[in-house]
Amino acid sequence: MKKSTIGIIILEVILIIVVIGYNTFGIGQPKNIENVIQRELKGNEQASLNYLLKYEMPSGYEEAIDLTGEISIREQEGNSMFTAEPVLIEQLPMEQFFQSQEYLFSSAGTYNIISEVSTEEKDRTITKKIYEVSNDFVQLYALIGTIQFKDNPNEYIGIVGNSTSQDYEKDLDTLLNSINYTKQTIDKEKLYSNDLENVKITIPGNWRRLERAVPYSFYKQDENNIAYIIASSMDKQQEDSQENYDYLVESFTQEDGANLIEDRKAETVGNKTITNTTIEYEGTNTTTILTLIEFSNSNIYTIVRFDIVSEEGIDYIKPEIDSIINSIELK
Numbered sequence: 001m002k003k004s005t006i007g008i009i010i011l012e013v014i015l016i017i018v019v020i021g022y023n024t025f026g027i028g029q030p031k032n033i034e035n036v037i038q039r040e041l042k043g044n045e046q047a048s049l050n051y052l053l054k055y056e057m058p059s060g061y062e063e064a065i066d067l068t069g070e071i072s073i074r075e076q077e078g079n080s081m082f083t084a085e086p087v088l089i090e091q092l093p094m095e096q097f098f099q100s101q102e103y104l105f106s107s108a109g110t111y112n113i114i115s116e117v118s119t120e121e122k123d124r125t126i127t128k129k130i131y132e133v134s135n136d137f138v139q140l141y142a143l144i145g146t147i148q149f150k151d152n153p154n155e156y157i158g159i160v161g162n163s164t165s166q167d168y169e170k171d172l173d174t175l176l177n178s179i180n181y182t183k184q185t186i187d188k189e190k191l192y193s194n195d196l197e198n199v200k201i202t203i204p205g206n207w208r209r210l211e212r213a214v215p216y217s218f219y220k221q222d223e224n225n226i227a228y229i230i231a232s233s234m235d236k237q238q239e240d241s242q243e244n245y246d247y248l249v250e251s252f253t254q255e256d257g258a259n260l261i262e263d264r265k266a267e268t269v270g271n272k273t274i275t276n277t278t279i280e281y282e283g284t285n286t287t288t289i290l291t292l293i294e295f296s297n298s299n300i301y302t303i304v305r306f307d308i309v310s311e312e313g314i315d316y317i318k319p320e321i322d323s324i325i326n327s328i329e330l331k
Contacts, residue, residue, distance in 0.1 A: 032193035032200060033184070040182050049209050050186060052086060053157070056178035058171035065212040071159075071179070072212070075171070080163035082143070082175060087158045094146050097158050098129060101144050109135025111142070114166065124149050126176045130169060133162075140164060143172040147179055192216065193331060198233040198300045202327035204320050220317070225310035227317055229324065236299040245292040245303060249277050252290065257282035271296045274325060287314050289321065295330055302328055 037051045045054045046063075048070040055071060064074035069083030087097065105111035114130040128145035143161035157179055161172055184190075186206060193200040194215035203218055207229075210217040216231040234244065253260055262278035275292040289306040306321055308314045314321070 030193065031191055033190040034193060034195075037182065037184065045178075047182065048084075049212065051182055051184045051190075052186060053084070054180055054182050055084075056174055058174045061171070063212065071175070075163075075168070079165065080143075080161060080168040080171060082159060082161035082172065084157055084159040084175065084179065086155055088155055090154070092158075094127065094148070094156055094158075097146060097156075098144060101142065101160065102131075105131060105133045105142060109133060114141075121177075123151070128172060128176060130166060141166050141168070143169060145172055145176050147176060149181070152181070198235075198331060199231075199302050199328050200331055201231060201324065203229075204323060220320075225308070225312065225316065227309070227321075228307040229304065231302055231304040231328070233300055233302045236301060241292060241294055241301040245275065245290070248290055248303065248305075252277075252279050252288055255281065257284065261287075269326065272328075285309055285311050289314075291325055293325065293328055298330060300330060304328070 033051055037047045041047060041054055044056045046057050047054055049072070050070060053070055057073060058075075060077075061073045061075050061080075064072045064081060067074070067081065067083055069085050071082070071084035073083075074081040092100070102111065111131045111133045114132055116129045118125065118127040125148040126145065127148075128143070131142040131144070133140055133142050141163050143159075143163060145159040147157040147159070149156075159172065159175055159179075161168070163171075186208065188205050189202060190205075191200060191202045192215070196215050201216055207218045207220045210219045210228065210230075214230060214232075216229070218229045220227050234241070249264070252258060259280045259282065260277070261280050262276060264275055264277055266273060266275040268274075273294045273296075275294075277290045279288045279290075280286070281288075287306075287308045287310075289304075289308075291304040291306070293302040293304065295301065304325065308317060310316065
């Protein structure tokens with residue numbers, strides 16, 4: 001065999017390995033969460049808000065950006081909607097999950113249980129209840145379900161829906177049979193690089209996305225504290241960075257009880273100029289940090305707003321705030 005032929009065969013083998021690595025294992029692909037999750041999804045699967053769940057969207061539905069929940073969808077004509085969320089059993093046992101919904105129904109009017117079914121599948125136990133709920137103003141159907149995965153006994157998926165007709169029970173069935181966990185967990189650091197933004201941002205573990213309509217909005221909450229982030233990039237050719245930032249600072253400092261703790265403190269880090277303003281509000285345990293990030297040799301800039309509500313102040317979360325700010329880079 002000629003050396004040239006051997007060389008061609010070796011190159012072909014290398015090419016096959018590279019293609020398999022790229023398509024199957026993501027070798028060489030961007031590491032942002034939006035790209036990583038796409039490699040997990042198959043067929044008609046969709047990813048949930050924090051990429052913890054994957055599911056099939058029922059026919060005629062779309063994501064509902066104004067609803068909360070790891071999964072939030074609405075029938076396009078507005079006749080039905082569903083939300084779904086992972087729930088720890090120690091925080092809310094499944095039976096109490098149904099009882100809590102029934103309490104809401106009784107508070108709003110009267111209800112009747114139309115059907116109640118529990119089934120054992122290969123990998124899950126599914127329980128669903130269909131209710132007819134009515135009062136003087138409205139009559140609707142409540143479609144409630146839980147999924148208990150056999151390999152995850154400490155948690156279940158709770159699904160809450162309502163509709164104008166019991167016919168939409170089939171859409172609840174679609175969710176109950178298609179929802180699965182992804183490989184992602186909430187405690188993992190994630191790189192976000194949304195198509196609607198000009199910058200990318202790395203968010204530490206245990207932060208969650210806040211608003212579907214705002215790509216870079218996140219929050220973190222524990223028993224005593226809660227912190228929010230909203231970040232957005234703009235172009236100086238459309239909106240002047242200093243004017244925009246000054247307007248925000250003046251707006252926040254004019255609120256009742258506002259005390260300016262740090263005023264437009266600027267520093268240069270690598271290719272970025274970072275300007276911070278810190279405001280505390282009397283009697284509220286609330287601190288707001290406004291940060292302007294300007295990039296050298298670019299018209300793109302980013303403004304980040306942090307709101308921290310804590311009796312402990314902001315020292316406990318300042319390292320994470322700094323890491324988030326330092327992570328923001330141009331794409």
